[in-house]
Amino acid sequence: MVGLIIILFFLTIALFAPLIAPWPSPGFAPALAFPTWLLPFHSTGFQSIHPVENWHFNNDANGWRSNASVEGIGYTVVNNSHFNDNADGWVFSAVGGGVSITDAFYRSTAGSDLVDGSGPGCYTIQYYDLRDDLDYGRTDAYFDYNFTFDADRYPPGLASFYPSRVSVSYSIIFIIENNYVILPAANVIFSLEMINSSGPPIEIFSSTYQTSGTFGWFARTKNMPSEDIISTFTTTQNMTLRFHFVFQNYNAENTPYMRIHLDDIQCSIENSYTYTTTNPQMEGQHTTQDGSSLTGPGSFRFYYTDTDNSSYYVSSSGWIQTDITWDYYDRPKTAYLRYNYKIENLTAWGDAQIHIIQECYVEANGWTEEILRSDAITENRDWTSSPEWAWNDFMITNTFERRGTLWIRLRILITDPTPEDTPSLIIFLDDCTLEIVGNYHGFLGAGQSGEDIWAQLLWGAQNAFRVAIIAALIATISGLVVGLIAGYYGGIIDEILSRLTDFFLIIPGLALMIVLAAILQPRWWNIVWIIALIGWTSTARIVRSKVITEKQRAYVDAARAIGASDFYIISKHILPIVIPILFAQFILAAAGALLAEAGLAFLGLTHPLDVSWGRMLMQAFQSGASYIGAWWYVFFPGLCILFLALAFTLVGYAIDEVLNPPDHVQS
């Protein structure tokens, strides 16, 4: 009874699949268009929320003075210059230096002149060897940038934290001169180190700069775009970036003079976080973005003051950069940038306008691709209004890469058509969150390339019935014919047909089916008759034994005696006796055919466009679904096969018991 219900259930699904599944057969639309909370599993999409980690802001204030004060990044920087005083006979002086701006992540001292060493972050270090009585002089000096991590700035639940990548770029010139016209034999060992409390200094870069073979001066410019260190850090609260110089002089006659210009130091630190919130990756739930939990990092204030009446516009741009590593094979589909912004006028600013332009880039495989540029949000402000916070959502829907870097750039463009105006304003950005989500995938989730499992299950039901019933029909009819002929005629015909039956009974069915399926075109009708070729044997055997007992009955002899033809006897007398056996055989053969089709499909031998449960399992297997825990991809197709095959079997046995009670038990 239960089996019958299950069969009817699947049959209904198979018949009405085109109506239930709103998608055309092979190609599946990605998402269901009704509220996801109504769905029993609405398994996800695989999503992750990236808190805004890195804000990089730069200004090209065209006649404007901008002062970006960055709050809440998590690091505060203290710049220290340590000069080691055990300069063994050396005297040093440091010129410039003194990073006056306490900034956080990204320190840029752009545009200052290297040679005269002005501007923030620029150092000129001069060494004179005053004591020429030493054979060997060695001293070292270093600059430290101390970074202190401020955990309070981060949302609660920060479980682990470590700097994942430190990149440093700088320009450096070494000048080593000698007062005498001899070989100076002095050198500078320059190294860049990252020191933290959790381990020994990690050397980012090291090089030795020697005096050249000729007298005079030696200059070397090193203008490196970046020296990266991909982290070996563990959780660390304090870090020091150290520019380390070691000066050496091997010759007592020398009084070398060394000068080092260090400029354009930029250091950016990217962090990796782990939050103790449940990781939504691959879970069967949709975590909505909780704005409150992600506040903290990403608050900015920009001050703008128009100091130059001739200027026309100012633009500031900043970007969020986050590295995408998408654990599942499906790419992220959508990213939401959400931020709170407020523009506060300090002075009346006439007809000036503010545009916030959002752009999104994906950098992957060495390519940078712009994937979206939004229309500008234009604030044509009534300067008398009181400032209010406003949310802005920026949705990026385009093809992402699975791995790479996502850049979202906000360009703040202030145009001031009237030079006489001198607007002054503050732009606040706060509560920036970046949420990257996958697709919603209907009832039961999706597979490797976003194919919908629910829709495939529906279409698979159709295929299951088609293959199982037609194959079982062919197998049963072939078995019937062979059994009838063998049983009725006996003798040499029986011998041949029985041996044939034995042959097919004993041959490994799957191996034969694999060979045939590989030879033939993978069309469903080929699969059907291949399965039927294996499945007819048991029917033939049972029918044959039944016919043999039946044809010895007296009424058959009587019919023959009155001159009935063989065909008449078979069709009128024997067939009606045999028919009840066939029902059970048919249903059992359908169960076998279903399993056989699943096996062939699992081995990839069916047509790629024939959606079947076995093929779904093949795709699940090939995409490693069971290795990564995508249970919904593995579980449901197999469960359908199991239920339908079990239902066929139960119904088959039930029919067998009802229709052939005594004979069956005795055989």
Add this chain to the structure above:
Amino acid sequence: MPGDASSILIGDYFDPLRAEQLRMLWGLDQPLFVQFIQYIINMFTFNYGYSFVESRPVIETIAARLPNTLLLTGTAAAITIILGIVAGIAAATRRGSTADKGMVTTTLAFYSTPSFWLGMIFILLFATYLPLFPKRGTVHSPAPEDPLLFALSVAHHLMLPAFTLALVSFGAYMLVTRNTLVEVMSEDYILTARAKGVNENAILYKHAMRNAILPLVSMIALTFGFLITGATLTETVFDWYGVGRLIFDSIQARDYPVLQAIFFILAIAVIIANFIADLLYGYLDPRVRFD
């Protein structure tokens, strides 16, 4: 089969000249009839030729995998037979009860389970969520030097595929054991034994099982015939380095000599297994003993 091994081996940049050389090397340029005669001659001399893909004697290719397959299918067969017979006896002695019905239904459910699906579910449960067993393979890589560790590693890898195979195939044994036992238990001589006051266990094992074991023997013999071919699907799921997987790979690669050899060995194994079954029948059941 469309295409041949040369097109598989040469790949995307198909060079007709190179393919022709390979075909000549392998004898595929000969007429089919000549190839067939050659095959027959080779089979009689147990010369299985060279594998197109692995470029070594087929017999080596198979010999490298046969122990793995025998280990897997043998272990699975042992579990299958024991589980099937024990469950069959348990169900037969409780005939008609809820336990019997539950056991039969469970057995039918396992019988209706695709083996590869059960394997994937096992991987999911016992290798991914609960990392108790390795997910795939035959032995850890690199293979341990120590023979004991090697054996342990293989045993560790063996668990999931063996139980997968056993669970999907014990149903037949269980049903046959149960049905024949139920039938035998209703015979008159059992009633006689009961009337004599023979212990119920003795009736079951000394009287009933002796007759009920006969259909099982032919089933076991058939099973042993299939041990050689292994379990293509299970081996595929668990990436087991065995013959069943080799059949599939060879078909995909059109590696005819390997296929011919496997089917030849398989045919011999099936014939021998049936022969042994017939002999056993004669031993167990004097009624069919040969003169």
